[in-house]
Amino acid sequence: PAMPQLALAIFCAVTISSLVPGIVGAIYCAWTRRKQRKRTPTYDLNIPIDYNALGIGGLDKELTEIRRRALASRTLSPQEVEEMEIEHVRGILLYGPPGTGKTLIARKIGGLLKAASTKIVNGPEILDKYVGVSEQRIRELFAAAECDQDRQGANSGLHVIIFDEIDAICKKRGEMDNHVNDTIVDQLLAKMDGIEQLNNILVIGITNLPELLDSALLRPGRFEIQMKVINLPDEAGRLQIFEIRTAKLKENNKLDGSVNLKELAKKTKQYSGAGIAGLITMADFKRALGEKPKKKEEKDQNEQNVDESSSLKKSEEKEEKANMTLSKKKTYNPIKRVRHYVAKKTCDALRGD
Ligand SMILES: Nc1ncnc2c1ncn2[C@@H]1O[C@H](COP(=O)(O)OP(=O)(O)OP(=O)(O)O)[C@@H](O)[C@H]1O
CATH class of the missing domain: 3.40.50.300 (P-loop containing nucleotide triphosphate hydrolases)
Known part of the structure; x- marks a missing residue:
């Protein structure tokens, strides 16, 4: 009489053990699916952008x-x-x-x-x-x-x-x-x-x-x-870009304490983000090449000539005259000159000159 009971017990054990993996699998799947559905959103709008x-x-x-x-x-x-x-x-x-x-x-x-x-x-x-x-x-x-x-x-x-x-x-x-x-x-x-x-x-x-x-x-x-995306950055925006682009230099102590980014931001009116990035790169190259800044008198002369539009006009006339005497072929580009000047200033500033 014990035989049928034993056979029944074996049958039940086999049946349950074969069902268990399926049941466990189903529970696991449902759980992971639920977890995935509850997944946090990829992006939180409430966090302000830095x-x-x-x-x-x-x-x-x-x-x-x-x-x-x-x-x-x-x-x-x-x-x-x-x-x-x-x-x-x-x-x-x-x-x-x-x-x-x-x-x-x-x-x-x-x-x-x-x-x-x-x-x-x-x-x-x-x-x-x-x-x-x-x-x-x-x-x-x-x-x-x-x-x-x-x-x-x-x-x-x-x-x-x-x-x-x-x-x-x-x-x-x-x-x-x-x-x-x-x-x-x-x-x-x-x-x-x-x-x-x-x-x-x-x-x-x-x-x-x-x-x-x-x-x-x-x-x-x-x-x-x-x-x-059209607007050229205003002064605050330019300062932000200067800060971003010189952050690495600052971090690695390559930016002299005397560098005045606010002043640079003031002087780079009409510069795009790429223009400012280009200036910093140019300054970096010049520093890497060990180019020395010009003599003080020459620098002062440059500073007088550029920046304000009135002085730009003056320098334009001056340059035009000089160009006429030097070479008739040479064309004068005031924008280029201002850019040149600002680039030089950036370079000087980054070198701590
Ligand atoms: N607003 C900005 N802030 C910081 N860096 C900037 C900014 N705008 C431009 N730059 C710098 O200038 C480089 C060129 O900019 P970007 O390629 O995004 O310009 P773009 O508008 O896509 O120009 P293009 O139409 O010629 O492709 C960038 O790699 C970045 O270094």
Whole structure:
């Protein structure tokens, strides 16, 4: 009589032991899924941006605006996005004159959003003489994000794709002799429309010439946020950029205590961020080459001549006269002269002269 009981006990033990892994697995899956759904948002809008730490000076207004209009929805968790049927902004176009910090902003957006990946590609790099290669390159740019979305769904990390000089590949269709441009635009549009099913891509286009772009790119759902980054930094912005660009020098005790960044910010009116960056680089080179500053009298003379517009005019006349006597071929460029002077001042200042 003990045999059937033993057999029953063995049967129960085998059945339970075979069910246990399945049950444990199911519980674990449900738990991890729940944990993923509760995942904290990738980006917290309430934390103020530390612009100096970001390395962007004088563009507080633009960055705040981008944050408010384009990045706010990314602060939500995947669950909230799903429940509220939110559609993230998928495209931002940054346009404006060269050297104003557009590329810098685009790169930092990826960092701000803690993006899983940030790819930056120059428009002309996409172009290829062989048929279909340019379109293939565009598809490849989107491939990783699509794959991530397939595998992780709403929990996929954000992929930021930056097209610098986008005007090189997205000119108005039908206006060019070769059709390569048109098929590239078609491909990019198809990919951007495909993002509708994907919530994990943010495309940023950068251009100096927005008027050349195909208008289909600018409609809602594509590059729907268009931000003009045009203003040359004001004095406070320039000071911020000087501070950012000399922070490393300061940290490594390479910046003399006598350097007056406020004074430099005052003297660099009309300078873009790139202009200021260029000045510091030039000063660094000169210091590295051990170039000695000019004699004091010569320096004083320079200081008298430049800066105020009235003295600029005077120096312009003076220089013109000198040019006429020296050589008729030589052309005088007052802007260049002011730049030269400011560059020299920066150099002197950085050297602690
Ligand atoms: N606002 C800024 N703050 C700090 N650095 C800046 C700023 N603007 C420009 N720079 C410096 O100038 C360099 C060039 O800037 P950036 O490439 O962002 O300009 P851009 O507007 O994209 O120019 P382009 O249209 O010619 O590509 C940057 O690498 C950076 O070092």
